[in-house]
Amino acid sequence: MAGGPSTPELVAAAGAAGALGFLAGGYLSAPVFAERIRAARALTTGPVGANVFVPQPSAGTPEALARYAATLRPLAERYGVEPGEPRYDDDDWAAKLDVLTDLRPEVASFTFGLPGERDCRRLRAAGITLVATVTTAAEARLAAERGMDALVVQGPSAGGHRGTFDPAASPASLSLAETLSAVRAVTDLPVIAAGGLMTADDIARVRTAGAVAAQLGTAFLLADEAGTNPVHRAALRSDEFTETAVTKAFSGRYARGLRNRFIDDHEPRAPLAYPEVHHLTAPVRAAAVRAGDPQAVNLWAGTGFRRARTGSVAAILSGLA
Numbered sequence: 001m002a003g004g005p006s007t008p009e010l011v012a013a014a015g016a017a018g019a020l021g022f023l024a025g026g027y028l029s030a031p032v033f034a035e036r037i038r039a040a041r042a043l044t045t046g047p048v049g050a051n052v053f054v055p056q057p058s059a060g061t062p063e064a065l066a067r068y069a070a071t072l073r074p075l076a077e078r079y080g081v082e083p084g085e086p087r088y089d090d091d092d093w094a095a096k097l098d099v100l101t102d103l104r105p106e107v108a109s110f111t112f113g114l115p116g117e118r119d120c121r122r123l124r125a126a127g128i129t130l131v132a133t134v135t136t137a138a139e140a141r142l143a144a145e146r147g148m149d150a151l152v153v154q155g156p157s158a159g160g161h162r163g164t165f166d167p168a169a170s171p172a173s174l175s176l177a178e179t180l181s182a183v184r185a186v187t188d189l190p191v192i193a194a195g196g197l198m199t200a201d202d203i204a205r206v207r208t209a210g211a212v213a214a215q216l217g218t219a220f221l222l223a224d225e226a227g228t229n230p231v232h233r234a235a236l237r238s239d240e241f242t243e244t245a246v247t248k249a250f251s252g253r254y255a256r257g258l259r260n261r262f263i264d265d266h267e268p269r270a271p272l273a274y275p276e277v278h279h280l281t282a283p284v285r286a287a288a289v290r291a292g293d294p295q296a297v298n299l300w301a302g303t304g305f306r307r308a309r310t311g312s313v314a315a316i317l318s319g320l321a
């Protein structure tokens with residue numbers, strides 16, 4: 001979980017309790033990503049996972065971005081900041097692949113697409129197990145052809161960004177159960193189910209449906225070891241927020257979060273343009289966190305957020321066993 005929640009402490013605590021935690025590489029520079037993998041290694045002898053965003057060409061245009069920037073200006077002024085520069089970048093992709101090859105986490109996972117064939121060969125030669133997030137059977141087929149070792153099948157209830165490969169596509173709407181069955185029809189790779197899973201019963205259900213494991217995000221956002229910011233934590237527990245929504249307004253890619261004023265005001269005019277929109281809204285989101293105001297913060301959460309529990313990662317995991 002990029003943007004703060006996935007700390008080395010969370011990853012180490014998950015590993016110590018028999019699960020597999022993932023360090024988030026998204027938005028970090030490669031040196032900071034490396035530092036966090038090393039920090040997790042220093043805290044545990046257990047397995048460490050690391051996750052990176054695969055760069056895709058942006059679906060945005062300068063005109064659409066300029067229009068969206070203009071609509072954000074009054075809100076930015078209210079928080080006393082300028083909108084960010086709507087720049088494209090590849091999230092330090094090549095350098096992060098070097099970090100993975102050098103530091104060899106047991107598992108590397110990819111979202112928003114797949115590494116190239118040569119990169120896959122290099123990572124595998126380093127002894128790393130490769131996992132791709134997929135949201136459709138077509139993406140699963142591509143991932144299998146690319147030589148992935150396992151797939152995370154992400155359903156529509158998932159918190160945070162949808163892993164959809166095509167940055168211009170609408171997110172798939174089949175349920176997690178339907179997506180699992182469609183994916184299992186096209187590949188024999190082990191599948192890990194994700195999206196809206198919050199309880200032991202939820203996990204048992206996806207295991208019965210053929211998943212070898214479950215991946216949970218929202219269930220750990222309130223964990224002691226998570227780096228979730230205080231505004232996000234409070235919002236997850238507040239009666240002010242009653243539902244989640246899927247929005248491209250914060251980042252230019254579809255993601256699910258607690259429905260707040262920013263989503264209501266900006267979703268209709270937000271272009272699909274990742275990562276430019278992410279950079280454009282970043283100063284506003286940061287200022288809202290500083291001001292303790294959840295109404296302009298990306299409060300990523302899955303549909304099961306009401307069942308997120310506080311406490312240690314070990315206690316949360318034992319409740320899920």
Ligand SMILES: Cc1cc2nc3c(=O)[nH]c(=O)nc-3n(C[C@H](O)[C@H](O)[C@H](O)COP(=O)(O)O)c2cc1C
Nearest residue numbers: 001002111158159160194195196216217218300302
């Ligand atoms: C706060 C937050 C941040 C996330 N960041 C990432 C990320 O950096 N990389 C990624 O592959 N998935 C990310 N996800 C999606 C998760 O990998 C997973 O698909 C999702 O949490 C599963 O649904 P759930 O939140 O209902 O458990 C994030 C999810 C949340 C809630």
